[in-house]
Amino acid sequence: MIKRIAQTAGFTGLLGALLLTLLQSFWVAPLIQQAETYEKAPAAVHEHNEAVAAHEHDAEAWEPEDGWQRVLSTTGGNLVVAVGFALMLAGLYTLRAPGRTREGLLWGLAGYAVFCLAPTLGLPPELPGTAAADLSQRQIWWAGTAASTAVALALIVFGRSWLLKLAGAVILVIPHWVGAPQPEVHASLAPEALESQFKWASQLTNAAFWLALGLISAWLFRRKEAA
Template sequence: MNWTVFRRMASAVVVAGALSGVLLSGVQQFQVEKIILQAEQYEKAAEEAAPAAAATHDHDHDAAPAHEHAAGTPAHSHGDAHEHDPNAWEPADGAERTGYTVLANVSMAVGFALMLVAAFAISGRRVGWRSGLLWGLAGYGVFFVAPSLGLPPEVPGTLAAPLHARQLWWVMTAVMTAASLGLFVFGRGWWWKVLAVLLLVVPHLVGAPQPELHGSAAPEELAQAFIRATAMANAVFWLALGGLTGFFYRRFG
């Protein structure tokens, strides 16, 4: 690959990623952000109530020393919740928070666009915006739908399994789903199709890591609304990213 071709491919990645990231930020601002802000209010209220509840709990223990927890049974076993460190830095609400969100989304979109362009080149097929939409739909299935079947999007204040375990399962699911779709589309022979099915179902047979206790500071209705809004925002993002990457890949390349 010569420098001119590489530069054109890089231009397609940057332009498509920037436009898709900005679009995602706009959709999130109108659909997702307000749900997150509401959930954060519930999370903060729960954190403020926790010290008072703990003080009451300790007082009750002092008043009734005969009351003990059974041996080997923890008093509170929550697993790894979405913890909020009050001393941690976070952007201020408003323009600063929006700016950091846009920056993060654009960076993520450029990374995914780079993966799409690499997939275009490896496939050896002619790609335009129409076929780019199909690649974007595949990306939506790989990076959102399949992992969400085991680890649905969660609002702040939701109890969750340890982060490392969730990350490992997410990566495993995305990789196996991508390999499965690749075998379905490009594989020749029934044995490749069988292997594709196995790769598709194995992560879900293993099962996503779950917390010891399930719960959330936010109401269930808010959590369900967040899942729907996130699914819609990601669908718009991936279709836009696929179509734009395919369009600029053909135009610049």
């Protein structure tokens, strides 16, 4: 079983990381690079420098250069994340194996809801040069929201009584009722239109990644079971 989980997660993570890197390279990364031009412009041009000071880069900090360095760095990070998520899916399949390969799409949608959609309702993706609240507070809220969404979906989908399903619905909205930490002043160096494009690109890219992760992992897990 351990070998089956590892093989499923390894191949799924590799394919998922390659897909995510490809989508990011052609859609998300160009938007980030465009936003960086506003962030690195002379300070006199911008009126919001004080509000976004927390996002300024240290001149001595290393950053991957545009081109192969950035692609390689992105691919490595995506691979670690994708394999980790694939391990989680494969582990869940040992508890509730998908009867059909297309059921992996439902698991992928659940993963997208837990790790992307729910947290970004309060903390949307940010371009460089965007003001934000304290990092530790955002991390705590993000983790709490992801955990609450996972528990809520499990109760709603697998709960055998309406009380469990109702509890799941309540747990689902609690983080959003509390609210995500917000900066004192909302400001961004990038134009609003660019921010909107980035949010859509990030959401759709992650949705495609999670759907692929769910579908591939379910197919590989069932294939190993048949073998």
